Amino acid sequence: MALINSQFLKVSQDAVEQEIAKRVNVFSVLNPKVELIRLDSGDVTLPLTPSAIEAMLSSVHEMGRDTTFRGRGPVRGYPFLIDAIVKGDFRSRGIKMQPEEVFVSEGTKQDVASIGDILCKDNRIGVLDPIFQTYIESNVVGYRAGILEKDKHWSNIVYLTATPDKGFTPDLPTERPDVIFLSYPNDPTGVALSKAELTRWVEYAIENKVLVLFDATYEAFIADPDVPHSIYEIKNARKVAIEFRSFSKSAGFTGLHCGYTVIPREVKGYSLYSGRSIFLNDLWQRRQTIKNNAPSYIIQRAAEALYTEQGKKEVRQSVDYYMTNAAMLRSALDAAELKYSGGVNAPYIWVQSPWGSSWELFERLFSRCRILSSPGERFGPSGEGYVRLSAFANQNQVMLACSRLADFRM
Numbered sequence: 001m002a003l004i005n006s007q008f009l010k011v012s013q014d015a016v017e018q019e020i021a022k023r024v025n026v027f028s029v030l031n032p033k034v035e036l037i038r039l040d041s042g043d044v045t046l047p048l049t050p051s052a053i054e055a056m057l058s059s060v061h062e063m064g065r066d067t068t069f070r071g072r073g074p075v076r077g078y079p080f081l082i083d084a085i086v087k088g089d090f091r092s093r094g095i096k097m098q099p100e101e102v103f104v105s106e107g108t109k110q111d112v113a114s115i116g117d118i119l120c121k122d123n124r125i126g127v128l129d130p131i132f133q134t135y136i137e138s139n140v141v142g143y144r145a146g147i148l149e150k151d152k153h154w155s156n157i158v159y160l161t162a163t164p165d166k167g168f169t170p171d172l173p174t175e176r177p178d179v180i181f182l183s184y185p186n187d188p189t190g191v192a193l194s195k196a197e198l199t200r201w202v203e204y205a206i207e208n209k210v211l212v213l214f215d216a217t218y219e220a221f222i223a224d225p226d227v228p229h230s231i232y233e234i235k236n237a238r239k240v241a242i243e244f245r246s247f248s249k250s251a252g253f254t255g256l257h258c259g260y261t262v263i264p265r266e267v268k269g270y271s272l273y274s275g276r277s278i279f280l281n282d283l284w285q286r287r288q289t290i291k292n293n294a295p296s297y298i299i300q301r302a303a304e305a306l307y308t309e310q311g312k313k314e315v316r317q318s319v320d321y322y323m324t325n326a327a328m329l330r331s332a333l334d335a336a337e338l339k340y341s342g343g344v345n346a347p348y349i350w351v352q353s354p355w356g357s358s359w360e361l362f363e364r365l366f367s368r369c370r371i372l373s374s375p376g377e378r379f380g381p382s383g384e385g386y387v388r389l390s391a392f393a394n395q396n397q398v399m400l401a402c403s404r405l406a407d408f409r410m
């Protein structure tokens with residue numbers, strides 16, 4: 001008799017999804033001619049860049065010739081891509097990084113969800129709230145979250161609550177977690193940390209022997225020169241931080257799947273029994289060898305092409321397109337006298353409900369402006385009272401959404 005991991009039964013978010021689907025269905029039946037504008041998505045809408053397409057086409061042909069065919073690639077990724085990453089994302093910013101510190105993967109979601117494989121179940125996890133739910137759910141299924149309490153908080157998770165009075169940047173924890181997930185620029189609040197703010201977290205982590213897991217998926221969207229693109233821009237972060245990066249949002253790779261994880265040589269964990277320190281880079285290498293393959297050669301060539309001059313220019317154009325959407329939405333929200341954060345260093349805008357309830361704001365945007373938003377409940381207990389608007393949308397649709405927002409107060 002096979003017993004299941006029943007933790008998987010505890011993480012269903014179906015209620016919120018079903019409620020949205022129901023409302024959308026009812027609306028489309030009653031208003032068959034009205035177009036609903038979807039600003040609820042965390043997925044990109046622009047096609048892949050010409051550089052990425054060219055690189056894939058030529059590598060497909062290589063795979064079809066006996067002289068250039070390639071079978072199984074290195075577990076950590078091909079050196080050509082790792083070298084492009086080290087030069088393009090780190091050395092270009094004056095950050096020291098060695099190729100053996102980079103692990104190419106199929107993206108941030110799986111790495112963030114799997115990093116727990118190399119960490120003991122007894123660790124206490126600190127997580128931003130609201131947040132991308134993979135951080136919480138992967139720890140629930142990994143038996144690290146404790147029990148779900150009435151207020152929808154997991155008993156063994158330290159919630160780092162982001163509230164508007166502090167600009168959605170939480171205070172340092174009063175209860176010390178062993179591991180902290182940070183994600184900046186943030187999904188869903190759209191907020192980024194300044195160099196001074198991120199330095200505070202790194203110093204706290206060093207003083208308290210906390211491991212920082214830093215999700216920098218939205219790094220390409222940063223506009224403010226005072227916002228670090230990598231946690232390794234902060235002094236001594238190499239001792240305590242793992243960084244996750246993805247080509248999903250910056251280059252539209254959500255359908256291709258490619259990203260990477262950086263584990264500097266210095267980052268250590270400790271053995272539960274002996275207290276002996278172990279390098280996490282070695283442990284992750286073992287884990288990857290047992291469980292993982294890097295993305296296909298074709299996709300790694302596509303990722304490499306993003307680092308050429310032409311590739312960088314094209315990625316910049318996509319990012320600018322989305323951030324123009326974000327700027328238009330911000331002006332329309334200002335005109336509608338709605339309070340929000342984000343939309344400057346991230347493609348998300350976190351809008352506060354004037355009535356205190358996410359669903360009430362969701363419903364008003366939906367029925368009056370025919371705009372679909374993402375209710376805050378999708379992102380954890382502190383999401384109540386907000387909706388997330390996404391700039392990942394067609395620009396004409398965003399313009400239409402902005403004109404419809406003029407009806408919000410009527």
Ligand SMILES: *Cc1c(COP(=O)(O)O)cnc(C)c1O
Nearest residue numbers: 107108109132187217246248259
């Ligand atoms: C979209 C998103 C991801 C997903 O990254 P993939 O590389 O596509 O797996 C990771 N983290 C955050 C915060 C996201 O919003």
